[in-house]
Amino acid sequence: TETWDMATPYPDFEFHTRNIRQFAQDVSDLSGKKLEIKVHSGQSLIRHPEIKNAIRGRQIPVGEFLMARLANEHPIYELDALPFFASSYSEALALWEAQRDFVQQHLGKQGLRVLFAVPWPPQGLFTKQEVTEVDQLKGLRFRTYNTVTERMARQIGMVPTQTEATEMATAFITGRIDAMMTSPSGGAKNKAWDWSTHFYHVQAWLPKNLIVVNQRVFDGLDKDVQEAVMQAAAKAEKRGWEMSEIDTKEGVDLLVQGGMKGITPSAELVKGFKEVGKTLTDEWLQNAGEEGKAVVDAYEKKLTGNGAQ
Amino acid sequence: MAPNKPQVPGWEGNAPFLRRFLDGLYLQSGRLAAVFLVAICLIVSVQVLGNALDRLLLLTTGQQLGIVIPGYADIAGLFLSASTFLALAYTLTSGELIRVRLLLARLPVRWQIPVELWCSGVATLIMGATTWYTLALVMESKEYGDTLPGMVAIPLFIPQSAMLIGLSILTIAFADAFCAVCQGKPAHYDRPAADKLGNLQSN
Amino acid sequence: MIDVFLSLGLLILLLALLASGLWIALSIAGVGFITILMTSGAPPGQVLASTFWGASYSWELAALPLFIWMGEILMRSRLSDDLFAGLAPWLNRVPGRLLHINVLGCGLFSAVSGSSAATAATVGKIALPELRKRGYDEDVAIGTLAGAGTLGLLIPPSIILIVYGIASGQSVIHLFMAGILPGIMVAGIFMGYVMIWALLNPSKMPPREASMPFFQKVHQSRRLFPLLLLIGAVIGSIYLGLASPTDAAAVGVALSLLMAYSSRTLTWASFVEGALAATRTSCMIAILLLGSAFLTVAMGFAGIPSDLARWIGDMNLSPHILILALTLFFIVVGCFLDGISIVVLTTSIILPMVEQAGIDLIWFGIYVVIVVEMSSITPPVGFNLFVIQGLTRHDMFRVAKASLPFFGGLVLAVFLLTAFPEIATYLPQKLSN
Numbered sequence A: 001t002e003t004w005d006m007a008t009p010y011p012d013f014e015f016h017t018r019n020i021r022q023f024a025q026d027v028s029d030l031s032g033k034k035l036e037i038k039v040h041s042g043q044s045l046i047r048h049p050e051i052k053n054a055i056r057g058r059q060i061p062v063g064e065f066l067m068a069r070l071a072n073e074h075p076i077y078e079l080d081a082l083p084f085f086a087s088s089y090s091e092a093l094a095l096w097e098a099q100r101d102f103v104q105q106h107l108g109k110q111g112l113r114v115l116f117a118v119p120w121p122p123q124g125l126f127t128k129q130e131v132t133e134v135d136q137l138k139g140l141r142f143r144t145y146n147t148v149t150e151r152m153a154r155q156i157g158m159v160p161t162q163t164e165a166t167e168m169a170t171a172f173i174t175g176r177i178d179a180m181m182t183s184p185s186g187g188a189k190n191k192a193w194d195w196s197t198h199f200y201h202v203q204a205w206l207p208k209n210l211i212v213v214n215q216r217v218f219d220g221l222d223k224d225v226q227e228a229v230m231q232a233a234a235k236a237e238k239r240g241w242e243m244s245e246i247d248t249k250e251g252v253d254l255l256v257q258g259g260m261k262g263i264t265p266s267a268e269l270v271k272g273f274k275e276v277g278k279t280l281t282d283e284w285l286q287n288a289g290e291e292g293k294a295v296v297d298a299y300e301k302k303l304t305g306n307g308a309q
Numbered sequence B: 001m002a003p004n005k006p007q008v009p010g011w012e013g014n015a016p017f018l019r020r021f022l023d024g025l026y027l028q029s030g031r032l033a034a035v036f037l038v039a040i041c042l043i044v045s046v047q048v049l050g051n052a053l054d055r056l057l058l059l060t061t062g063q064q065l066g067i068v069i070p071g072y073a074d075i076a077g078l079f080l081s082a083s084t085f086l087a088l089a090y091t092l093t094s095g096e097l098i099r100v101r102l103l104l105a106r107l108p109v110r111w112q113i114p115v116e117l118w119c120s121g122v123a124t125l126i127m128g129a130t131t132w133y134t135l136a137l138v139m140e141s142k143e144y145g146d147t148l149p150g151m152v153a154i155p156l157f158i159p160q161s162a163m164l165i166g167l168s169i170l171t172i173a174f175a176d177a178f179c180a181v182c183q184g185k186p187a188h189y190d191r192p193a194a195d196k197l198g199n200l201q202s203n
Numbered sequence C: 001m002i003d004v005f006l007s008l009g010l011l012i013l014l015l016a017l018l019a020s021g022l023w024i025a026l027s028i029a030g031v032g033f034i035t036i037l038m039t040s041g042a043p044p045g046q047v048l049a050s051t052f053w054g055a056s057y058s059w060e061l062a063a064l065p066l067f068i069w070m071g072e073i074l075m076r077s078r079l080s081d082d083l084f085a086g087l088a089p090w091l092n093r094v095p096g097r098l099l100h101i102n103v104l105g106c107g108l109f110s111a112v113s114g115s116s117a118a119t120a121a122t123v124g125k126i127a128l129p130e131l132r133k134r135g136y137d138e139d140v141a142i143g144t145l146a147g148a149g150t151l152g153l154l155i156p157p158s159i160i161l162i163v164y165g166i167a168s169g170q171s172v173i174h175l176f177m178a179g180i181l182p183g184i185m186v187a188g189i190f191m192g193y194v195m196i197w198a199l200l201n202p203s204k205m206p207p208r209e210a211s212m213p214f215f216q217k218v219h220q221s222r223r224l225f226p227l228l229l230l231i232g233a234v235i236g237s238i239y240l241g242l243a244s245p246t247d248a249a250a251v252g253v254a255l256s257l258l259m260a261y262s263s264r265t266l267t268w269a270s271f272v273e274g275a276l277a278a279t280r281t282s283c284m285i286a287i288l289l290l291g292s293a294f295l296t297v298a299m300g301f302a303g304i305p306s307d308l309a310r311w312i313g314d315m316n317l318s319p320h321i322l323i324l325a326l327t328l329f330f331i332v333v334g335c336f337l338d339g340i341s342i343v344v345l346t347t348s349i350i351l352p353m354v355e356q357a358g359i360d361l362i363w364f365g366i367y368v369v370i371v372v373e374m375s376s377i378t379p380p381v382g383f384n385l386f387v388i389q390g391l392t393r394h395d396m397f398r399v400a401k402a403s404l405p406f407f408g409g410l411v412l413a414v415f416l417l418t419a420f421p422e423i424a425t426y427l428p429q430k431l432s433n
C-alpha cells in the first residue's frame, strides 16, 4: 500500500473538504486499498500559498488550491474570478470545459497534472444599505484582495480597501468597509446579519479550487491504480459541482432566515454589473493575448453549443 | 581606548582584516534589517494616514480620493521576511539568539570548549543545510517564474534572495564562531555586545 | 496508533539538544528535520526551506516587530517613567502595589495586540526595568508578565480566535465577544494571586512610598495622560475603521515616536538604538516562530498530535470527562507546539467529538484559547518564556518556574469556565437577541 499526504486549504465543514475526504475514500476503494490518501485539511500541513509549489517539489504528491491565486503567473488562471464573465453554474461549467486543456497545458510545464476542479458558490454582494442600481455603490468602501477586485471597484467608483479574508466581519463592523462580495454560505457562516443588512445574489463569479497531482508521482503508480485515481477524480468533480449548488441554496436560505434583505437583485443592478463585467473582460482580453482569445472563443462556442442541446 | 585601535576581545592590538570585515558584515546586515523594519512602519503608516484623510474628506466634502498603496500588506510581509533573515547574524553576534545556558553555566571549565565546539559546529551544519535548500528553493522559483499572488506580481525569487543572503551570513557567523573556539578565542556571541558596537563605531 | 517510542525518543532528543546549549530555534528545527526523516517520505530539506519561507512573510506577523519597536521607543522616552509615577500613588495601598502593572498593562495592551508574545514583549520592555529599579521581586515580576501576556489572545483582537473561527465555522465577532468576560476574569485571578503573594511575603516587597493627599494624587496622574492618549488613539484607529489590527501596530509606533519627540526625549541616537534593538528582539522571536512552524509541519507528517486526539475520541467520554481529558491533552501537546499550531493541527479531529458531546462551539473556542494559552508558558517550547528570556537574560526554565503560579491561575480559569459556561456565552447570546 502506498500512502499519499494531501494538503488542502479549507476547514472540514466546507463542502470542498467533505468532497475531498470522499474522494480519498473512493481512491482507496477503487484501487483495492493499494493507494490511501491522508487528507490534511485547513492548511494544517502546508499553508495555502505554498501548496502548489509543494506538489511541484514533491514535498506532497497531491493537493488543492484556489486557481485564481495563480493569476499573476498567467491570465488564463484568472478567468473564473473575472466579475460577471461566467456567472451561473451552467456558464461556469462551460468555462471549465473550455479552460481545462489550457490550464493543464500550463500546469503541465511545472510537472503538475489536473485531477479535477470544483467551483465555490457564486459571489454575492453584501452591503449596509439598499442597492437597486450600480451608481448607488459609488463612494462605498469595497473590500478588495486582488488586482481584479481592485479594478472592479475603481470601475464602479467604489473606494477599494484591501482587507484580509479573516478581517471581513470586523472590517464591516468598524466601518473600514461598507460593501464586499463573498459566497452566500461564507456570509452566513460569519453571521452577515450581525454586520450588514442587504445581500444581493448577483452571482458575480464562481472561483474554482483545483485538485492537482505531481505528474511523476502519478506516473509511478501501477496502471490500475492510476485508473482508480482518475475514476475517483471524475466522480469527485461531478459530486463537487452538485455539492456547490446545494451549498449556494443553503447559504441563501440561511441569509433569508437571518433577516437579510435584498436577495434577488433588480434588473437595473444586474444590467449595470454586466456592463462593468464587459469592460473588465475587454481589459482582460488585451492582457491575455492570442491564447486568451482562444479560450474565450472556446467558451462562447460551448455556451451556444450547450444552449442548443 | 585609542580611536584607531579597535579592540576585539581575544585579539591583542589590531584585529586582522578578516575579523573586522566579518564583524562589519554582521552589523551592516543588521542595520539593513532595521531599515526594512522602519520601511514596514512607513508603508503602513502612509496607508493609515490615507484612510484618515479619506475619512476627513468624506465628512467635509462628501467625496473620497480612495488612497490605496497597492498590495501594501503583501509588501509589508515581504519586508518583514527580509528584516528577519538579514538580522539573524547580527542578532546572534549580539548574544540575543536565545539558548538554554542552565547546564552550560555549571560545566567545569575544561568541558566548556568541547561543548561550545559542538554547539557552533552543529549550528553551522544545520544552517549550512538550510542555506543550501534555500538556494534550491530560489533557483526553482526563478526557473518556473513564480510570482506572489495578490496585487503586486513580484517575482518570488527577489524576496527569497533576501532570505538566502541572510541565512548565508548566519552560516558564516556560526562557522566563524566555530573557528574562533577552535583557536581558543571567545566566540563573537560571547563578547559583550556593547563593547563590540563601540569598537566598530570608533572605526 | 500513536508511536509511543517515537514520541518519547523525539522528546528526549529535543531536551538533550536544548540542554547541550544549542540555540533553541535550531534545536526545534533539528528535531523537526529528524521527525520528517523518520516518519515520512517527504524530503525534509525542501520542506524546511519552503516552510521557513512561507512562515516568514505573513502579514499578521508584521504587527509583532512593530509593537516591539513601540515598546523600545516608550522605554527610551520619559513615557514609561511617567506611567509608573502616575500609577504609583493609586496602587500604594493595594497589596502588591506596582506588581499589578504587568497585569493591567497587558490587559490594556491586549485590546490592541492579537498575539501573546507581542503583548509580553511590549509591556515587558516598559515595565520590567522600572519594576527592577524600584526593588520589586524579580521572579514575581517576570511571572506576572509571562502569565498576563496570555491575555493578548483572550481579549479581542485575537489571532487565535480568528484561526479557531475559520476552522470551526463560528462567527469571529461572536468569539471576540465571548472572550471579553473570561479575559477580565483571568486578569482578576492573576491580580488576586499577586495580592495574596504580597500579603504572605511582606519582606520581599520594597518599602512603601509615602502616601499623598488625594489632590496630589490626581495632580500626579496628569503624567499618565500622554500614555492613555496613545493607547486610546491606537484602539480608536481600529474602532473608527481607519486601521486593521495589524495596521494599528504601525499607528502605535508612529504616535510613540511623535510623543517621544514632543517630550524632547527622542534623539537620532536613541531612534537608531531603538530600531536596532527592536530588530534584534523581533528577529530572535521570528526565528523561533520559523523553527516552531517547521516542527508543526513535521508533526503534521508524523501525525502524532492527531493520533493522540483520535485516541481520546475513541474513548467516548462524557462531556465533563472529555473536557478534563482534552485539558490534559492540550497541556501535554502545548509543551511542544504553540497555541495556533495546536488549533490548526487538531481541530479536524477534536471538533467533531466536541460537537457530538453537545458542547457549544463558541464556549469551546474560549476554552481552547485559555488552555492553549498555557502552552506559551510551559517549557521547552513556550513563546512567552522565550520573549522574557530575551528581555531579561534569565534562563527559560527559571522564567517557567516563576510562571508556574500563573499556569495554576489558568487552570483555575478553565475550571470556572466549565462550571459557569455563561462567562463565555453571555455576551454573544446578548448580541444575538
Ligand code: NA
Pocket (backbone or CB within 6 Å): C109, C110, C111, C112, C113, C114, C115, C151, C152, C153, C154, C155, C156, C157, C158
Ligand atoms: Na488581544
Ligand code: NA
Pocket (backbone or CB within 6 Å): C334, C335, C336, C337, C374, C375, C376, C377, C378, C379, C380, C381, C382, C383
Ligand atoms: Na509550551
